[in-house]
Amino acid sequence: MNSVPPNQTSPAAAASAPATPAPGATASSSVAPSASPTFSPLYQQIKALITQSLQSGEWKPGELIPSEVELANRFKVSQGTVRKAIDELAAENLVVRKQGKGTFVSTHHEARAHFRFLRLMPDEGVPHYPESKFIEVRRLRAPADVARLLDLKSGDAVIYIKRVQSFDGVPTIVEELWLPGLLFKGLTAERLNEYKGPMYGLFESEFGTRMIRAAEKIRAVCAAEADAALLHTAPGTPLLCAERVSFTYGDKPVELRRGLYLTERHHYQNDLN
Amino acid sequence: MNSVPPNQTSPAAAASAPATPAPGATASSSVAPSASPTFSPLYQQIKALITQSLQSGEWKPGELIPSEVELANRFKVSQGTVRKAIDELAAENLVVRKQGKGTFVSTHHEARAHFRFLRLMPDEGVPHYPESKFIEVRRLRAPADVARLLDLKSGDAVIYIKRVQSFDGVPTIVEELWLPGLLFKGLTAERLNEYKGPMYGLFESEFGTRMIRAAEKIRAVCAAEADAALLHTAPGTPLLCAERVSFTYGDKPVELRRGLYLTERHHYQNDLN
């Protein structure tokens, strides 16, 4: 079914001879990337194949993926090539390596992952995950701007969610979300209320959609009356406004968020490397 | 002088025999990391040595560093080990690899680098670097909070700078900086006014201090009267407040900035990977 890269001079194309595929000088003729127009290195092809298996759900979040040796055999490449492919996947947080145990598919069900997308930290004390209170959950037709950012057609069904998040009982974030209706059928206020922890965990487990990347645009705004009331603060209070588009495999946008952050006892933390 | 890692079973310690250092089975006895208490892999030691040369100015920003083969010979390790060390340095933006040409020391004198620390982007149109107008440049004694963040003693000499930055003539950023007086002797308003482009370029060329990393804390605030006037806006206008501490080699803090960003036609861009 698989076992060979889809591209160009596929490694061990015929695969008739059982022995080692001729090392050293002749290796290039059987395995090296060809001079075809759209060249990509072998390890990138392997990386793409592994990503496909992640996307298709062949290996699910939290699960162990096959060992490097096994993947090398499957794809008929050297362990080093598989290694380089997995190195990049690990750098992109798609998988996590654990020495002596194996390589695991990343999951949002870990303390590690909880602060990858939420960068609001307390000015003092240790960070911990806030509690959610859902204000509104309903289906609606996508406005033009939402549709554009989610790569939908204007008027397509989307699920709209509004919630308030509190740290130690202090309301600090008021957040609106828009999700493609097709992908999140059956997402109700009840299920959201039952679920503890980041919504991304629920999206991953219950809807098979894993967020792997996001882009945020941040501004300062003044609190409108309604938002001020939800945050127990005065209208006009300055708030951080973070608009986030999250992407799943294949750079497909699958979530739009607009969060308003009260930054009196918290700050948005960002490290520039 | 150099040529050997400072640690443990140094590779090719004695280095008497001229021939290849015994490949294969016996390689471990002459080269592999020992079982000493504070173990670190060879490539990390090589990385540290290269970093020292960067820090000491042996290879200056923009210059070519020795080739992988040459470094491998110098350190008596394989090219692959040097390669892995440089891979990490490249990932940290300390060096830049260019196929066919060599590996270069990173510099702030490139368009590439200009937006690594300045994340304010126009809502529409292509990003370009803003113009500076300096309001104030003087020496003063470090207040307690500044001293703490810069790892100085309260009362130590610091250079204080205040400026306004404009995009297409529109004042958008008002920024205050504090720099350790010892490192930036002779930094005057004149030299700042002469210099075009990011201050980090000047710091690097004229004062030998290269910023390699920064940590920002971001909040929303209301414009005070003085700042509002500088930004040609009304007092009370919501502004993004970014407090940044920048670090040079050895995680030494060498700059504190507090920037106020007008986010009416611009936004702070952040990608979460």
Add this chain to the structure above:
DNA sequence: AAGTGGTCTAGACCACTTT
């Protein structure tokens, strides 16, 4: 002891740049 990822080596060849 066996299996996994992590390190290290040596050598080949490729792609790109410069001479």
Add this chain to the structure above:
DNA sequence: AAGTGGTCTAGACCACTTC
């Protein structure tokens, strides 16, 4: 043609985990 980084292989051994 020569030099540089980039890819690929094959094999050895180390560190860690599990049985």
